[in-house]
């Protein structure tokens with residue numbers, strides 16, 4: 294059974310409820326020098342905001358839902374509804390800290406126990422014309438779980454937390470079927486009992502779910518080795534307003550377009566994913582992570598391109614630009630930074646760009662692949678920093694969400710955004726996004742890393758830190774994000790792995806064309822003729 298996560302307050306990122314560590318004074322002072330004075334904010338209220346819109350779901354719908362899933366699994370109390378009202382973008386975190394509710398809240402939270410109950414809930418929602426927002430881990434950073442009701446009078450959050458089983462394992466075919474509500478760590482635990490792994494480790498791994506990964510075309514930190522989530526999906530089972538839809542019968546097929554890929558990335562607009570059949574691998578006995586430093590962004594980008602185009606990428610390949618490296622050197626007390634800077638300077642690397650590489654597999658496989666990667670890196674001018682840097686990254690790989698909370702406490706606006714482009718436009722895209730963010734925000738730190746690399750290009754992941762505008766914190770970020778999205782449009786994709794949701798929807802047409810939007814709408818009207826599924830998202 295999944296550990297229940299408290300979605301109400303920021304302090305419970307995981308069920309262990311680890312508190313946000315306060316920023317060390319040294320780090321806070323360094324930040325102030327770079328972005329100016331930020332005004333620390335009061336801790337978020339422990340109690341619920343005073344006024345939450347009362348639920349609008351009519352009694353007959355509540356009764357029907359209660360009959361389908363049990364009355365105890367239809368929650369209409371304020372705390373449960375508020376808990377599933379937002380995702381976890383910076384703007385969501387601001388909303389969660391506010392003492393008033395100026396965002397939509399679902400009228401009920403419904404917790405079905407399995408695919409049949411999910412189908413029954415959808416059937417009831419069609420009959421009663423109720424909107425349905427599928428809710429996995431609630432880690433969306435693009436408004437994917439916002440409780441928008443569209444033209445419906447009421448909307449429910451369909452929380453899939455009780456779909457928590459490993460359904461089957463076909464070790465011979467290296468396939469496993471997992472229910473949609475299984476979270477990352479539990480998926481690995483269940484598969485580990487069979488000596489298997491999925492290898493999908495996004496930064497939101499601790500909270501996000503199998504269904505959410507599939508619905509958003511997620512990409513994990515080891516995507517260079519294990520692939521993106523859509524590469525792992527062999528089959529999907531969906532509940533739709535028109536009935537159940539199962540896809541995926543063979544490892545490859547020429548039976549028309551691959552409709553599995555229509556379901557994957559559909560963000561809850563075409564159906565509720567209840568089960569996913571996934572390609573799995575033997576759990577790796579050896580994991581090795583290490584760090585290198587490149588003398589410039591351009592040198593690092595070329596080194597990664599060389600690896601990608603010569604089949605020599607490590608499973609994890611992550612290149613930070615000079616600013617991101619500087620921030621980790623300045624804020625990371627774990628590294629012996631002065632000695633490291635001297636060591637690198639002696640080798641001609643004065644403004645380093647760190648590259649993390651990691652391999653997972655058998656000892657023989659790791660040794661073989663590592664030899665080729667490191668040989669190529671050396672030829673590209675990379676200076677080996679060693680295992681400590683790789684281990685330091687591995688240790689802190691899930692720290693981001695907790696650090697965000699600590700930074701918010703300090704009055705810092707902290708947010709990330711991501712895109713991808715072909716190698717020939719990667720630098721232009723990086724320059725343009727950085728310029729757009731800086732012009733909008735003024736004094737700020739804009740960091741960038743290549744988070745995923747491909748033969749033809751790479752994804753760029755930006756992290757932004759700036760002093761929060763206390764008078765208009767929401768507008769401050771909305772303007773910056775719009776400027777970044779404008780800069781991305783035409784050069785890269787509006788999302789490499791965060792999906793479209795509400796926030797990126799205005800930019801989708803520029804990427805897939807009016808006809809593309811029409812095709813998606815036609816698919817939606819085929820499976821969801823009355824438009825109950827996730828109103829206002831994707832298209």
Ligand SMILES: Cc1cc2nc3c(=O)[nH]c(=O)nc-3n(C[C@H](O)[C@H](O)[C@H](O)COP(=O)(O)OP(=O)(O)OC[C@H]3O[C@@H](n4cnc5c(N)ncnc54)[C@H](O)[C@@H]3O)c2cc1C
Pocket residue numbers: 380381382426427428429430431432433434436437438453473474494495496497500501502503504505506507508509510511512513514559560561562564565566567693694790791792794827830
């Ligand atoms: C700190 C942080 C770090 C992140 N790092 C990464 C990262 O490294 N890589 C990455 O890919 N993403 C990352 N994300 C984004 C997010 O975690 C992913 O989009 C994730 O796949 C969402 O999974 P979830 O279970 O939380 O889905 P939710 O947030 O609950 O839902 C996301 C969308 O999918 C829909 N949905 C959810 N479950 C289902 C279902 N069963 N059937 C149909 N629709 C469904 C929802 O309605 C919503 O539109 C990060 C987010 C945060 C907050």
